Amino acid sequence: MINKIVLLVALILVYVSRNSSAVWASVGFGLIGYVFSDWLIPRVGDSFIKIGLFGKDLSKPGKPIIPETIGAVTATVYIFTMLFCIPFIFYKDMVVTTSGGGHRDISITENGTSNGSFFPHNKLSEFLSAVLCLQTTTMIGIADDLFDLRWRHKVFLPAIAAIPLLIVYYVDFGVTYVLVPNFLQKWVNGRTTVNLGSLYYVYMAAMSIFCPHSINILAGVNGLEVGESIVLGILAVFNDALYLLFGPEVSHESHKLSIIIIAPFIGVSYALWKWNRWPAKVFVGDTYCYFAGMVFAVVGILGHFSKTMLLIFVPQIINFLYSCPQLFHIVFCPRHRLPRFNEKDGLLYPSTADLVENPPKKFFIPILKLLGSLNLIRLEYVDNGKKDTIKSCTNMTLINLTLVWFGPMREDKLCNKILMINFIIGIIAILTRHLIGTLLFGTDNLRPITAF
Amino acid sequence: MINKIVLLVALILVYVSRNSSAVWASVGFGLIGYVFSDWLIPRVGDSFIKIGLFGKDLSKPGKPIIPETIGAVTATVYIFTMLFCIPFIFYKDMVVTTSGGGHRDISITENGTSNGSFFPHNKLSEFLSAVLCLQTTTMIGIADDLFDLRWRHKVFLPAIAAIPLLIVYYVDFGVTYVLVPNFLQKWVNGRTTVNLGSLYYVYMAAMSIFCPHSINILAGVNGLEVGESIVLGILAVFNDALYLLFGPEVSHESHKLSIIIIAPFIGVSYALWKWNRWPAKVFVGDTYCYFAGMVFAVVGILGHFSKTMLLIFVPQIINFLYSCPQLFHIVFCPRHRLPRFNEKDGLLYPSTADLVENPPKKFFIPILKLLGSLNLIRLEYVDNGKKDTIKSCTNMTLINLTLVWFGPMREDKLCNKILMINFIIGIIAILTRHLIGTLLFGTDNLRPITAF
Numbered sequence: 079m080i081n082k083i084v085l086l087v088a089l090i091l092v093y094v095s096r097n098s099s100a101v102w103a104s105v106g107f108g109l110i111g112y113v114f115s116d117w118l119i120p121r122v123g124d125s126f127i128k129i130g131l132f133g134k135d136l137s138k139p140g141k142p143i144i145p146e147t148i149g150a151v152t153a154t155v156y157i158f159t160m161l162f163c164i165p166f167i168f169y170k171d172m173v174v175t176t177s178g179g180g181h182r183d184i185s186i187t188e189n190g191t192s193n194g195s196f197f198p199h200n201k202l203s204e205f206l207s208a209v210l211c212l213q214t215t216t217m218i219g220i221a222d223d224l225f226d227l228r229w230r231h232k233v234f235l236p237a238i239a240a241i242p243l244l245i246v247y248y249v250d251f252g253v254t255y256v257l258v259p260n261f262l263q264k265w266v267n268g269r270t271t272v273n274l275g276s277l278y279y280v281y282m283a284a285m286s287i288f289c290p291h292s293i294n295i296l297a298g299v300n301g302l303e304v305g306e307s308i309v310l311g312i313l314a315v316f317n318d319a320l321y322l323l324f325g326p327e328v329s330h331e332s333h334k335l336s337i338i339i340i341a342p343f344i345g346v347s348y349a350l351w352k353w354n355r356w357p358a359k360v361f362v363g364d365t366y367c368y369f370a371g372m373v374f375a376v377v378g379i380l381g382h383f384s385k386t387m388l389l390i391f392v393p394q395i396i397n398f399l400y401s402c403p404q405l406f407h408i409v410f411c412p413r414h415r416l417p418r419f420n421e422k423d424g425l426l427y428p429s430t431a432d433l434v435e436n437p438p439k440k441f442f443i444p445i446l447k448l449l450g451s452l453n454l455i456r457l458e459y460v461d462n463g464k465k466d467t468i469k470s471c472t473n474m475t476l477i478n479l480t481l482v483w484f485g486p487m488r489e490d491k492l493c494n495k496i497l498m499i500n501f502i503i504g505i506i507a508i509l510t511r512h513l514i515g516t517l518l519f520g521t522d523n524l525r526p527i528t529a530f
Numbered sequence: 531m532i533n534k535i536v537l538l539v540a541l542i543l544v545y546v547s548r549n550s551s552a553v554w555a556s557v558g559f560g561l562i563g564y565v566f567s568d569w570l571i572p573r574v575g576d577s578f579i580k581i582g583l584f585g586k587d588l589s590k591p592g593k594p595i596i597p598e599t600i601g602a603v604t605a606t607v608y609i610f611t612m613l614f615c616i617p618f619i620f621y622k623d624m625v626v627t628t629s630g631g632g633h634r635d636i637s638i639t640e641n642g643t644s645n646g647s648f649f650p651h652n653k654l655s656e657f658l659s660a661v662l663c664l665q666t667t668t669m670i671g672i673a674d675d676l677f678d679l680r681w682r683h684k685v686f687l688p689a690i691a692a693i694p695l696l697i698v699y700y701v702d703f704g705v706t707y708v709l710v711p712n713f714l715q716k717w718v719n720g721r722t723t724v725n726l727g728s729l730y731y732v733y734m735a736a737m738s739i740f741c742p743h744s745i746n747i748l749a750g751v752n753g754l755e756v757g758e759s760i761v762l763g764i765l766a767v768f769n770d771a772l773y774l775l776f777g778p779e780v781s782h783e784s785h786k787l788s789i790i791i792i793a794p795f796i797g798v799s800y801a802l803w804k805w806n807r808w809p810a811k812v813f814v815g816d817t818y819c820y821f822a823g824m825v826f827a828v829v830g831i832l833g834h835f836s837k838t839m840l841l842i843f844v845p846q847i848i849n850f851l852y853s854c855p856q857l858f859h860i861v862f863c864p865r866h867r868l869p870r871f872n873e874k875d876g877l878l879y880p881s882t883a884d885l886v887e888n889p890p891k892k893f894f895i896p897i898l899k900l901l902g903s904l905n906l907i908r909l910e911y912v913d914n915g916k917k918d919t920i921k922s923c924t925n926m927t928l929i930n931l932t933l934v935w936f937g938p939m940r941e942d943k944l945c946n947k948i949l950m951i952n953f954i955i956g957i958i959a960i961l962t963r964h965l966i967g968t969l970l971f972g973t974d975n976l977r978p979i980t981a982f
Contacts, residue, residue: 122677125677129581129582129676129677130581130582154669154673157666157669158690161666161690161691161693161694162690162693164693164694164697165693165697168697168701171701172700172701197652197701199651199652199654199655199701200651202651202655202697202698202701203651203654203655203658206655206658206659206662206694207658209662209694210658210661210662210665213662213665213666213669214609214613214665216669217606217609217665217668217669220672221606224581225574225577225581238610238613238614239613241613241614241616241617242613242616242658242661245616245617245620245654246654248624249620249623249624249649249651249654
């Protein structure tokens with residue numbers, strides 16, 4: 079019943095969008111995507127289990143088996159939604175602006191050569207490259223879920239998916255300089271900008287690698303991957319809304335595109351979250367993590383606010399930096415770093431890495447002890463009277479750190495706490511960026527806010 | 531060693547293409563795609579078998595198990611190849627024509643508004659929509675191979691994949707009229723063209739549905755799906771070459787795009803064929819059939835020669851029409867219609883449908899008898915002295931018909947014979963189209979040929 083009302087609202091939005099903004103069409107399709115995903119997910123679970131795509135939920139009594147890789151369904155619904163969405167997003171351009179087909183209004187350039195139509199082919203290229211990139215990422219995710227690709231193979235694959243984006247960026251904008259903060263300008267001979275040239279493309283490729291993997295490593299609790307993706311989506315839309323309300327006219331197109339890409343993403347993700355939250359009926363798989371991370375990389379790159387986008391990834395960046403000692407095998411990294419489930423009280427406890435059999439690199443022991451004294455990790459020492467040999471340390475993930483700080487708790491409480499922290503840090507990051515933008519660069523692109 | 535030489539040639543072609551035609555880059559990438567597929571396919575087989583993607587080769591002694599769905603590897607390599615190919619295809623436009631980035635050369639239109647850059651965004655949209663469509667088709671194929679989708683679900687899915695194509699067609703060309711042959715003009719008040727309007731889009735969507743499925747139903751012999759796809763590719767390139775050599779200048783862009791899309795396809799398909807031909811080491815799966823069929827639909831639609839493209843599909847169309855009685859359950863259709871393998875002599879014999887337990891629809895019995903007397907099917911009658919009750923008929927596929935006509939033969943011989951028939955029919959179709967184009971329409975777009 080509720081889903082039928084949602085569908086009705088969606089159809090009204092799509093209809094209304096014809097004469098107003100394409101953003102409403104994408105919100106409408108987001109709702110349609112939500113309803114369809116919500117309908118589809120419970121219906122495909124058995125088929126996934128049948129072909130071996132299932133996993134054990136280790137944090138539940140009896141370790142029940144539930145379908146894995148359901149994120150592939152979500153990603154596919156998203157991509158199909160975006161395909162259906164295209165005619166509505168470009169409705170105005172196709173029907174209103176060009177009176178019924180771009181080909182019919184040929185424009186003549188100054189030197190007399192025909193230069194195509196009034197139809198904004200560059201916007202269409204942007205949109206197609208975004209969908210193409212997300213679909214390639216989804217395929218990489220599915221391959222990983224099916225075949226368990228090795229890290230050294232899969233780590234750089236998202237950059238290949240990003241090629242269409244980088245091409246479109248190159249031909250449409252090609253802006254490769256970055257602003258230099260006031261206090262750093264003396265180091266670069268007083269220049270206010272530095273041209274990074276092709277390094278800027280390396281940076282964007284790196285972003286397309288980082289975002290997917292960063293979501294993938296902050297995972298392991300029912301509902302967390304999807305929840306944080308939704309939080310990131312809301313933060314991004316919040317930032318877009320700030321620009322659309324207070325930002326300069328020239329930035330509006332980018333932020334509209336951002337909402338057009340993110341709104342359907344939030345829709346399908348919310349449906350997935352309903353089935354993945356505690357107690358999970360389905361797992362999302364690597365596919366969803368890659369896909370979700372890439373959504374934000376795409377928006378950041380095509381919207382030219384990749385640096386602002388990285389700001390809302392601060393929790394993921396912190397988690398990545400915090401994980402580095404284990405990711406790069408300076409400290410022993412067990413196969414799983416999920417919190418430990420205690421069947422007796424039903425709570426999650428921080429999991430630990432055994433450092434007796436697998437001692438950490440020598441130079442890192444003092445750092446470990448420092449982290450321990452700062453309460454950024456919990457250490458156990460071998461019981462020989464003096465605290466000199468570390469027996470174990472809690473695994474270095476934000477999830478375990480939350481448990482170290484706030485004590486053992488039930489899985490859903492833990493997930494919600496991390497999501498709340500994520501949201502608060504994100505809001506602070508966005509506001510800080512605009513408030514201190516003036517201090518660092520002498521100007522900010524949201525004038526009315528920084529006018530205070 | 532040979533592969534290393536091929537790679538070297540490929541790199542030279544890609545390098546040369548910078549100052550000549552993008553077609554050479556795509557041929558180069560086709561060779562790279564060939565080498566990479568050829569390297570990859572034997573290395574992934576075990577992983578596919580491990581996750582349950584394998585099939586029994588029913589036409590071999592002992593019915594060995596070999597990996598299934600390897601076409602997904604081919605399709606993925608193709609898509610990655612195309613992604614890598616983009617910068618080289620648009621190299622001239624990005625670097626030469628626009629002196630280093632489309633954004634730097636803004637053109638001004640007559641009414642004074644800025645109309646974007648000299649960069650051919652419409653060409654980029656075409657290319658991206660093609661890759662997007664093929665990737666969506668591949669995902670549909672993978673879903674079918676993994677989950678064995680029902681016919682009623684999967685039959686229309688390729689049309690969704692074609693949405694980006696239809697959009698690009700709409701905004702770039704929007705031509706929806708068709709020429710009327712001279713002898714039919716009296717039926718339409720003497721008009722030389724008829725505007726099909728939105729029906730033309732229905733026709734293109736139907737083509738995107740027909741091509742993938744038509745390859746899928748002409749299958750079942752080692753190497754046949756891949757072989758016929760390569761034959762179709764060669765025929766399409768032959769047709770393109772005719773246009774590039776003799777056709778009007780205005781058609782050159784379409785036929786270059788056609789070669790750019792098909793050349794890498796032939797490359798990766800040839801690698802797959804090496805492993806799929808008799809005796810097959812791998813099966814290609816539905817994924818490859820869908821993907822291959824869609825390549826031709828894409829080229830036909832974007833190149834505006836969808837009707838010529840359908841001409842080279844004549845064998846597939848004949849196979850489809852011939853199969854209709856069984857596809858629509860007028861005549862009983864067994865689960866498999868593969869030829870029957872005789873272990874004693876190692877030859878394939880036509881397989882049959884038992885019509886005693888599952889009698890055909892009454893009205894069709896005379897037609898069956900007619901087909902039988904025309905040697906278009908082989909009938910067996912119940913042995914009661916008079917030929918009135920049909921006991922069985924050979925299954926209605928081109929494969930079985932070939933065996934009816936030419937007698938039992940070994941699998942590879944059968945495959946080669948069908949491929950040869952396919953090739954000859956295709957060549958005749960293309961030549962006929964240009965030779966009788968003048969008769970039917972009063973003019974043909976290949977003037978020098980029809981001048982005879």
